[in-house]
Amino acid sequence: MQIYLPIADLPVNIFLILGMGLAVGFISGMFGIGGGFLMTPLLIFVGVSPAVAVASVASHIAASSFSGALSYWRKRAVDLALACLLLAGGIIGTAAGVWLFTTLRALDQLDLMIGLSYVTLLSAVGGLMIYESVRAIFRAKQGIPVQMRRPGSHTWLHGLPLKLRFKRSMIYVSAIPVWIIGFIIGFIGAIMGIGGGFLLVPMLIYFLRVPTATVIGTSMVLTLVTMASATVMHAATNQLVDAVLALILMAGGVIGAQFGARAGQKISGEWLRLLLGLLVLAVGLRFSFELGVKPDDLFSIRVVETTP
Amino acid sequence: MTARRPLMLAVAAAALFAAVPPAAAERLIVSLSNHRVAITSSFDGEDLVLFGTVERDAATVPRQRGYDIVVTVTGPRQTLRTRRKDRVLGIWVNVDSRLFVRVPTYLGIFTNRPIADIARAEILRPLQVGIDNFLLPQSIGPDTADTVRDDPFRAAFVRIETEKGLYRESPSAVTFLSPTVFRAAIPLPAEVPTGNYAIDVKLFADGALIGRTTSALEIVKVGFEQYVANAARDHGILYGLATAMMALLTGWFASVVFRRD
Missing domain, CATH: 2.60.40.3880 (Immunoglobulin-like)
Structure with a gap:
């Protein structure tokens, strides 16, 4: 069944989009991530322009992270104070990202920027995740206990001023690195059309030593607010958010996420991280292939101005 | 009055002949x-x-x-940019472009x-x-002109x-x-x-x-498509807020429907 997308100006098969929403939702539920880094490339692949894809996926991630955040909230697994401070950076980062997005689009380099960010970020994060999880799997086999949180180990980050106590996460850290992490995630999310959950969770664990109990719930609250505000900002500045496309994606995404979450509980943490790492790396390599291999068509067109 | 009428007729006849092509x-x-x-x-x-x-x-x-x-x-006119990629430091980047001005x-x-x-x-x-x-004017520096066909x-x-x-x-x-x-x-x-x-x-x-x-x-x-497109263009912030609200509602709905605890 074909449906006409009013902003993307393109007819698409509603079941194809719904199926993509379901598949990405399944993965996002399984790994506890937004799945934007998969959804945006898929939409570009079916013919949605990169700009509309990035802007519309933001609202899709807002929906799936809200549904996730609510269930973590009920389990009291959200550190609201930490989330609020991350958000203070996140909102400003998102605004900066939307601004850069608009500027690059005017300079005809948006596609390149999206491609390059995907390659560097996904390859690096995917590689690290694979390395870390393989090590954890070997350790578990050799019977060495894995210490996710070493209470005594302080890094230079803990020496920074403006220290705050986050009760639910039971950490005592400076506000500066928290704010910076929020800014980075908001900034990257707005440009790449990703929630940044797969970046934020490791950052919170490794840099701030946030315990695993609160890290995913807190990260989902941040993702929710940055993506909801990215939706509003993209709509206000670039008029690129396709509400019809977003609604179909959301519907598929939230359903898929429920099944994914159930599947995820059957796999151990290290193997889950290894799978996610492989997935992230594969998407990164796919983008590097695109940048490095001579494109079929060297020419492309961008509409500058439509005159009625 | 009577003297003027023939003159008017002559003018009318001339106008008629000018508008209608020769009988052939x-x-x-x-x-x-x-x-x-x-x-x-x-x-x-x-x-x-x-x-x-x-x-x-x-x-x-x-x-x-x-x-x-x-x-x-011919459809409505638009101005657009045609871009050409080239290899820079091993990756393919848009390096050159031309602006096509008010083409259909x-x-x-x-x-x-x-x-x-x-x-x-x-x-x-x-x-x-x-x-x-067909004229497809490109803007080249300060001038706008169509180029050679090839x-x-x-x-x-x-x-x-x-x-x-x-x-x-x-x-x-x-x-x-x-x-x-x-x-x-x-x-x-x-x-x-x-x-x-x-x-x-x-x-x-x-x-x-x-x-x-x-x-x-x-x-x-028409109908819904027109409504959405107009809303996105004319009321960007409201449209964005509505889409964000829709996202929250969908997420909330899913968490209620699939609640297991």
Whole structure:
């Protein structure tokens, strides 16, 4: 069944989009991530322009992270104070990202920027995740206990001023690195059309030593607010958010996420991280292939101005 | 008063003669199947049909080689940039671009036989018959001018638009049902832009333009599609807030429906 997308100006098969929403939702539920880094490339692949894809996926991630955040909230697994401070950076980062997005689009380099960010970020994060999880799997086999949180180990980050106590996460850290992490995630999310959950969770664990109990719930609250505000900002500045496309994606995404979450509980943490790492790396390599291999068509067109 | 009347009659007669071509020429009459195409949620392209007839009178000279029809359909104008990628430090980057100023979003040129057979190139070029002869102005520095036909940017632009089905040239889209009655098929692809379209019908005989008429059509988004598109354009912030609210509602709904604790 074909449906006409009013902003993307393109007819698409509603079941194809719904199926993509379901598949990405399944993965996002399984790994506890937004799945934007998969959804945006898929939409570009079916013919949605990169700009509309990035802007519309933001609202899709807002929906799936809200549904996730609510269930973590009920389990009291959200550190609201930490989330609020991350958000203070996140909102400003998102605004900066939307601004850069608009500027690059005017300079005809948006596609390149999206491609390059995907390659560097996904390859690096995917590689690290694979390395870390393989090590954890070997350790578990050799019977060495894995210490996710070493209470005594302080890094230079803990020496920074403006220290705050986050009760639910039971950490005592400076506000500066928290704010910076929020800014980075908001900034990257707005440009790449990703929630940044797969970046934020490791950052919170490794840099701030946030315990695993609160890290995913807190990260989902941040993702929710940055993506909801990215939706509003993209709509206000670039008029690129396709509400019809977003609604179909959301519907598929939230359903898929429920099944994914159930599947995820059957796999151990290290193997889950290894799978996610492989997935992230594969998407990164796919983008590097695109940048490095001579494109079929060297020419492309961008509409500058439509005159009625 | 009485002296003025003959003068007025003479002026009227002169105006009449100026408007109506000499008696020897044919009159071209066309009718379009649908002047308003509505884009709904199930829009998947549409084919329009243009019917026309060549009216002759007793004084019309016989045309041994028959008539030729050229239907040119132009969509609303837009300014766009055609970009060319090149390898920079091992990756493919947009390095060069040209600005195409106010070119049609849709350009269809439909004829009853290959354009080159209809008339000589010197006649077709100023009349902009055929995509190759159509003016696609590029802005080059302070000037705006069309380039040579085989300019790589022009060729790439036409090729990409043709692949999208938005630029098309068909030498078989016009069929003569009788020596003077014809029909033309105008295909509109699913991605057709909305706006006002101009239809220009030219009548050729013996390699010369002998008649011309125009028609118009309008492609509009209707109902929900129009509402969404207008809302996004005119009330960006409200539209964004509404979409964000919709996201929250969907997420909340899912967490309630699938709640297991």
